[in-house]
Amino acid sequence: MKTNAFEVASRYIYPSIRRRLVEVLREKGLKQTEIAELLHITQSAVSRYLKMDRGALIDISAFPDVDREIAELAERILDERPGEYEIHSSLVKLSLEFLGKGYACTFHSQIDPEVNPVECRVCIELFG
Template sequence: MKTNAFDVAARYVYPSLRRRLVEILRGKGLKQTEIGELLYITQSAVSRYLRMDRGALIDVSKFPDIDARVMALAERIVRESPTEYEIHSELVRISLEMLGRGYVCSLHSQLDPEVDPAKCRVCLELFG
């Protein structure tokens, strides 16, 4: 295994969750600058998420349970303006949930052909 689960989470899962969060906030009529301020990222980063230049490998909306968590986070962000750390903490929790449910196994095996999803139970056992 050349690519471990944490690499996959950091490089692909977390950015995909953030991209989905940006999409949801944009759907609420917020401007890119407003979204950037709420998420503590630049307007250009928001633009890259919306153009699918970032976080495009995983379509989070395909996982209704995860998508519901991201939608709830978006609502909380609009309502409460949580700190950068609170947002990050929740995105990490959701990332680990995706790993623990096995949603990322096929992507992991595509990124690293040495990973055999039929044999690997690391994420399921650690985060499931």
């Protein structure tokens, strides 16, 4: 295994979850600058997420349970306007949940052919 689960989470899952969060907020009619302010990121980053230049390798909307949690997070962000660290904590938790459910196994094996998703249960055992 050349690419470990934490690398997969930080390089691919977290950005894909954040991209989906940006999309959900955009679907609610927010402007890029408003989304950037709410998420404590730059407007340029929001633009890259929306253009699929960042976080586009995993379609989070294909996982209805995670997508529902992202929608709930978007509502909480709109209602409570949490700080940067609280949002980051929520995104990390969602990333670990994604790993724990085994959703990243096939993707992980595609980026690292040494990973056998049938034999590897590391994420499921650690985070499931």
